[in-house]
Amino acid sequence: MTDLLSLSGVTTHIGxxxxxxxxxxxxxxxxxxxxxxxxxxxxxxxxRTIMGLSPASSGTITLGGTRIEAMATPDIAMMGVGYVxxxxxxxxxxxxxxxxxxxxxxxxxxxxxxxxxxxxxxPMKKFWLSRAGSLSGGQKQMLSISRAIIExxxxxxxxxxxxxxxxxxxxxxxxxxxxxxxxxxTILLVEQNFRVAEAIGDSVAxxxxxxxxxxxxxxxxxxDTPLQERLLGLSLEAHQ
Amino acid sequence: MSETTAGEALPKxxxxxxxxxxxxxxxxxxxxxxxxxxxxxxxTIASLAMGMMIFIMASGLTLVFGLMDVLNFGHGAFIxxxxxIGTLVLLPLAAWVQADSLLANLAVVAPAVLLAMAVxxxxxxxxxxxxxxxxxxxxxxxxxxxxxxxxxxxxxLYALWGPQIIPLPLPTALRGSFIFGDVSIAKYxLLAMAVxxxxxxxxxxxxxxxxxxxxxxxxxxNREMVEALGYRVRRLFLGxxxxxxxxxxxxxxxxxxxxxxxxxxxxxxxxxLIFIVVIIxxxxxxxxxxLGAILVAMVSNYGGFLVPKLALVSDILLMVAILxxxxxxxxxxxxx
Numbered sequence: 001m002t003d004l005l006s007l008s009g010v011t012t013h014i015g016x017x018x019x020x021x022x023x024x025x026x027x028x029x030x031x032x033x034x035x036x037x038x039x040x041x042x043x044x045x046x047x048r049t050i051m052g053l054s055p056a057s058s059g060t061i062t063l064g065g066t067r068i069e070a071m072a073t074p075d076i077a078m079m080g081v082g083y084v085x086x087x088x089x090x091x092x093x094x095x096x097x098x099x100x101x102x103x104x105x106x107x108x109x110x111x112x113x114x115x116x117x118x119x120x121x122x123p124m125k126k127f128w129l130s131r132a133g134s135l136s137g138g139q140k141q142m143l144s145i146s147r148a149i150i151e152x153x154x155x156x157x158x159x160x161x162x163x164x165x166x167x168x169x170x171x172x173x174x175x176x177x178x179x180x181x182x183x184x185x186t187i188l189l190v191e192q193n194f195r196v197a198e199a200i201g202d203s204v205a206x207x208x209x210x211x212x213x214x215x216x217x218x219x220x221x222x223x224d225t226p227l228q229e230r231l232l233g234l235s236l237e238a239h240q
Numbered sequence: 241m242s243e244t245t246a247g248e249a250l251p252k253x254x255x256x257x258x259x260x261x262x263x264x265x266x267x268x269x270x271x272x273x274x275x276x277x278x279x280x281x282x283x284t285i286a287s288l289a290m291g292m293m294i295f296i297m298a299s300g301l302t303l304v305f306g307l308m309d310v311l312n313f314g315h316g317a318f319i320x321x322x323x324x325i326g327t328l329v330l331l332p333l334a335a336w337v338q339a340d341s342l343l344a345n346l347a348v349v350a351p352a353v354l355l356a357m358a359v360x361x362x363x364x365x366x367x368x369x370x371x372x373x374x375x376x377x378x379x380x381x382x383x384x385x386x387x388x389x390x391x392x393x394x395x396x397l398y399a400l401w402g403p404q405i406i407p408l409p410l411p412t413a414l415r416g417s418f419i420f421g422d423v424s425i426a427k428y429x430l431l432a433m434a435v436x437x438x439x440x441x442x443x444x445x446x447x448x449x450x451x452x453x454x455x456x457x458x459x460x461x462n463r464e465m466v467e468a469l470g471y472r473v474r475r476l477f478l479g480x481x482x483x484x485x486x487x488x489x490x491x492x493x494x495x496x497x498x499x500x501x502x503x504x505x506x507x508x509x510x511x512x513l514i515f516i517v518v519i520i521x522x523x524x525x526x527x528x529x530x531l532g533a534i535l536v537a538m539v540s541n542y543g544g545f546l547v548p549k550l551a552l553v554s555d556i557l558l559m560v561a562i563l564x565x566x567x568x569x570x571x572x573x574x575x576x
Contacts, residue, residue, distance in 0.1 A: 072472075073468055077469060089464070089465040093573065101451065101454065103469055
C-alpha cells in the first residue's frame with residue numbers, strides 16, 4: 001500500500017519553543033493511522049504543521065507525491081485535506097447550515113452526501129438553522145467533523161474528537177469514523193482514548209517529547225500491554 | 241471538560257437587545273433633562289445624523305480590526321483624502337452646487353462621493369500592501385507604521401492643497417431645515433441619516449446573505465479555521481480593507497460637507513473618536529459599531545448642550561462605562 005502522507009525529519013518551532021524534533025512517519029492511503037502519545041508530546045502540533053498552521057522549520061512533508069511543507073494552509077486544504085481541530089473551531093455566530101456551506105468548496109452541497117452525514121449525525125439535521133454557538137459540545141464536534149467531510153477529502157486530520165464527550169457520543173463517533181473510512185478516506189487521528197484507537201486504527205505512531213518513538217500496526221500495540229504502558233505511560237484502565 | 245450528550249436540549253439563544261435599547265433609553269432619559277421637546281428633537285436628530293456619519297467612517301475599521309487583528313491608526317488618512325478628493329469635483333462645479341435644484345446638487349455630489357470612494361479604495365489597497373502586510377501580527381509596529389502613514393498622508397495633503405482651510409459650501413437644496421411646529425430638522429442631517437442607514441443595511445445584507453459575508457463573519461471569529469477550509473483570508477482582508485477605506489472616503493466627503501470645510505487634519509481629529517466607537521461596539525461587530533456611533537454622538541450632543549465642559553471627556557467616559565459593563569464591547573465577536 002502506498003503512503004498518502006509522509007513526514008521526514010520535521011521540526012517545528014512555536015515562538016522560541018522547539019516543539020517537534022525531527023518527526024518521521026507515514027500515513028498509508030485508505031487507512032486510519034492513529035497518532036498517540038502523552039499530553040504535550042507534540043501530536044496537535046504535528047497536525048497543525050501538516051496543515052501549515054504551524055509551519056515546519058525544517059524537514060519534508062509529502063502529500064500524494066507533492067511537497068507541502070512550504071505551502072500555505074489554504075493551498076494544502078485545496079489539495080483535499082480536511083481538518084478537525086481539537087477545539088472544534090465551529091463558527092459559533094453562523095448556523096449549522098452556514099458552517100457547512102462555507103466548508104463546501106466545490107459549489108453547492110451535495111444532497112446525497114448531506115443525507116449520508118445526517119444518517120450518523122441526526123442533530124445536524126435537527127438544528128440545521130440553529131446557531132452553532134448554541135450547540136452542545138457533542139453537537140459541535142459532530143458539526144466540526146461534518147464540515148471536514150461535507151465533500152470527499154483525500155486526507156482527514158482529526159484531533160481528539162472524543163475529548164470530553166459522553167460514552168454514547170463516542171460510540172456514535174466511532175461508527176461515523178468507520179463509515180468515513182469505508183468511503184475510502186485516509187485518516188490521521190490523534191486520540192487519547194485507547195479504546196477508540198483500538199476500535200478504528202489500522203496503523204499507529206506514538207509520539208513522545210516531539211519525536212516518534214514507535215510505529216507499527218494498531219493490532220500489535222493492542223496485544224502488547226507492557227509496550228502500551230511503556231509508550232503511553234498509563235495503564236490501559238486509565239484510558240478507558 | 242464536562243461531558244455532553246447530543247440528545248440534550250438546544251439552549252435557547254435570546255436576542256441580545258439590551259445594547260439596542262441603550263440609545264432609546266438614553267434619548268428618553270434626556271427628554272426631561274433637556275426640557276424643551278423641540279430642542280430635544282433637534283439634538284436627537286443631530287445625534288443620529290452625526291452617529292451615522294461616524295458609523296460610515298468606522299464600519300470598515302471594525303471589520304479590519306476583527307478580521308485580521310490589525311490596529312490601523314492610519315484609517316483617518318482615508319477620511320481626509322476622501323474629503324479632499326470631494327473638493328476636486330465640488331469646487332470646480334460650484335455653479336451646480338449653488339443651483340436651486342436638488343437634482344443638480346445631487347448630480348455633482350454623487351460623482352464627488354463616487355470619485356472619493358474610488359480613490360480611497362484604491363489607496364486602501366496600496367496602504368495594505370505597502371504598510372500593513374509587512375507587520376501582520378506585530379501590534380506595536382502596526383501602531384507606529386499606520387500612524388506614520390497618517391502623518392505622511394496629512395503632510396502630502398498640506399503639500400498638495402496648502403495649509404489653509406478650504407471652505408466647502410453645502411449644496412443649496414441641502415441647506416436649511418424642515419420645520420414641523422417648533423421642531424427644526426436640518427435637511428443635510430436627514431440625508432446623512434439616510435446614507436448611514438443604507439450603508440448599515442447594505443453591510444448587514446452582505447454579511448448575512450452572501451458567502452463573502454459569511455466568510456468575513458467566520459474570519460472575524462476564527463481566521464485560522466477559515467484558512468483550513470481552503471480560503472485565502474488575506475485576499476478577503478484586502479477586499480474588506482479596500483471597502484473600509486472607500487467607506488472612510490464616503491464618510492470624509494459627508495463630514496466635510498457637514499462641517500462645510502476641509503483641512504488636512506480632519507482624519508487625524510476623528511481617529512480617536514472612531515477607535516472609541518469600534519471599541520464600544522465590540523471589535524468586528526458592525527451592529528455594535530452602528531450602536532456605538534449613535535451612543536457616542538448622543539453623549540456628545542446631549543452632553544455638549546447640558547454640560548458643555550463635559551463634552552471634552554464624554555466619549556471617554558462613555559467608553560469606560562460600557563467597558564465596565566461589557567469588557568469586550570456591546571457585541572463581542574472576537575475573543576480579543
